Each structure stands twice: as structure tokens, then as C-alpha cells.
Amino acid sequence: xxxxxxxxxxxxxxxxxxxxxxxxxxxxxxxxxxxxxxxxxxxxxxxxxxxxxxxxxxxxxxxxxxxxxxxxxxxxxxxxxxxxxxxxxxxxxxxxxxxxxxxxxxxxxxxxxxxxxxxxxxxxxxxxxxxxxxxxxxxxxxxxxxxxxxxxxxxxxxxxxxxxxxxxxxxxxxxxxxxxxxxxxxxxxxxxxxxxxxxxxxxxxxxxxxxxxxxxxxxxxxxxxxxxxxxxxxxxxxxxxxxxxxxxxxxxxxxxxxxxxxxxxxxxxxx
Numbered sequence: 001x002x003x004x005x006x007x008x009x010x011x012x013x014x015x016x017x018x019x020x021x022x023x024x025x026x027x028x029x030x031x032x033x034x035x036x037x038x039x040x041x042x043x044x045x046x047x048x049x050x051x052x053x054x055x056x057x058x059x060x061x062x063x064x065x066x067x068x069x070x071x072x073x074x075x076x077x078x079x080x081x082x083x084x085x086x087x088x089x090x091x092x093x094x095x096x097x098x099x100x101x102x103x104x105x106x107x108x109x110x111x112x113x114x115x116x117x118x119x120x121x122x123x124x125x126x127x128x129x130x131x132x133x134x135x136x137x138x139x140x141x142x143x144x145x146x147x148x149x150x151x152x153x154x155x156x157x158x159x160x161x162x163x164x165x166x167x168x169x170x171x172x173x174x175x176x177x178x179x180x181x182x183x184x185x186x187x188x189x190x191x192x193x194x195x196x197x198x199x200x201x202x203x204x205x206x207x208x209x210x211x212x213x214x215x216x217x218x219x220x221x222x223x224x225x226x227x228x229x230x231x232x233x234x235x236x237x238x239x240x241x242x243x244x245x246x247x248x249x250x251x252x253x254x255x256x257x258x259x260x261x262x263x264x265x266x267x268x269x270x271x
Contacts, residue, residue, distance in 0.1 A: 003040070005055040007073050008104040013097035013163075014084070015049040023091040024048065025133025031141050038069055039076065044137050050103070051077055061107045069107065074100070075146055075153075082156055083143035085163075086263040088256040089209040090130070095252045096259070097163050148271065155182070155266045163259065168250050169238060175258050176235045182265040194219055194232055201229045201261055204268075208260040231258055 015022065025046040033039040041054040053073050055061075061069065081098040088096060130136060149156065162178060165171035180192045183200045205212050217226040218236045228236070231254070238248050 003054040003057060004106065005057070005059060005061065006106050007053045007055075007070065007102065008106075009051045009053070009073075009077055010101040010103045011044075011049055011051060011077075011081075012099040012101065014094070015047045022047075023094050023130065025136070026131045027133060029133030029137040031134060031137045033141070038072060042080075042137070042141065044133070046133065051080070051100075053077075055107070063108070066105075066107050070102065070105065072146075074102070075150060076144060078153075078156070079144045079146060079149040080140045081160075082149065082263055083140035085159075085256065086143060086208055086260045087136075087139055088260055090136075092253040092256040093251065094256070096256055098160065099164075148267070151271045152266055152269065155269070159259065159262055159266070163255075168252075168255065169248060172250060172255060172258065173235065173238060175255070175262060176231065179258065179262050179265060182262065182269060186265060186268050194228070194236075198228050198232050200265065201231055204264050205229070205261060207264050208257075210257050210260070231261070 025044075025048070028046050029044045031042050033041060038055050038059060039053055040056045043052045043054070044050070053076070055069070077100050081100065084098065085096055088094075158178060159175075162171060162175050165174065176197075179200075180194070180197050183196045184192045186200065187196050189196060202212055202214070213230040214227040215230075215233055217223070217228040218233060218240065219226075219228065220240060222228075234248075234250075234254060238250075241248070
């Protein structure tokens, strides 16, 4: 290790076995961090299973401030996981259920190994390899806003908790309901409305690179010329199927793209 002061985190829920889609970098990704009070560099392993935070050589560490530093790094990595989800269009076929765990602390004279989890609260299998890992990591880090993330940590925790769900259809419906709740708060409305969700997604999906696809609204009681975007259309197809015996085509792409829009909605809520 090039620096005697560093912390190692394990990233769970991104690296997959050979039975699930995955994405990797062609080599470990690194990013130099400028103007941070603690961090000098971040390294993420090529299989997205570990993150190492290197701290400034000049940083004075004692038993009085070590917990503050570790909490800060945990928030920082949690914020990176939000950026990973928000920018998931390149790897949207990968099931993302991120959880982080502190593995090692190299801050004081004695090395400490920890096992504390921090839960931020059958098709063809493929593995996508990216040769621009440093650029992708830099994009994640550019999205880090520690103060905003800290203030809205409870809302991000709900998103992480929803992503842990095992039933993909139930997960999608719960995430859509959560987005509807967030949109209600953004528009300061008295009640939740699919129309508001359609408006919000239509206005904001381009922020995360999602192409808008509008179709005639399938909601019960909708006007003949009323439109809905692809996420609401899928939600209504699940809730009000034309054929109750028909299978709903649901994939990780829909989950990840909806999650990225939820990240935008959390950002847009007033602190």
C-alpha cells in the first residue's frame, strides 16, 4: 500500500457469480481526490467488490477522531453507490443491490479488521467489461454531495432497502409507489397522482440518459388522448393486466432505470 493510512470497504450486491449478469473494469479504477479534508485517493477493484480510501499523509488521527473519519468515509461510499445506481444506464442489465461493509482500518498503529455491515438501508448471463474504469469512477465521485446525502440519508436508505427485495415485480411496484410519494413532495401536492409521476419522468429522465417513450394511457378512467411514459405504462400493465394469465416482461433494466429516476427525485426534494 502506498499510504500507511487507509480504510478498506467491501462492496456487496454488485459483483455477481456466473449465474447473473455483471460488469467489471479491465483493471482497478483510481481517482485522485482534490480538496477533501480526509481523502487523497479512492481505488475501486476491477470487479467492483472493494473500495480503498487513502487518506492524506499529513492527517492527524487519534482515538478521538477515528470514528468521525470512518463515518465520513462510509457516507462518502454510500454516496458513490447512489451515483452507481443513478448512472446505471451503461450496465442496466445488472441486478444492483448494494450493501457496504468495513473490512480493514489502517488508521492507528494497530490494524483493525471489522465485519460490520452498513446496509444503505434465468436469461442469458453476460459480463460487460469497461476499459474506462477510471472515467466511470470519476463520474461516480463527481456526483458525490456529502452534505445533501447526509440530510436526505433516510430517503436514500429507503431506496437501498427496496432494492434488496427478491421478487422483481413486487420490487418494481414498491419503487414506483415510492417515486409517487417523492413526486408528491416535490410538487407540494395534497395527494399522489400518476399524472404528476408522468410529468416528472417526462421532464427528468434525460438527466440520467433515459430515452422517453410515450404511449396512450392505460390507467382506468384516463382520457382518450392522455399519455403515459414507459415506467407508468409498465406499472399499469402489472396492476391492471388485460390478461391475468399473461406473463409480465420484467428485467433488471427497468428496476435500475427506475432507481436512477428515484435518485433524481430525492435530489430535487428541498433540504
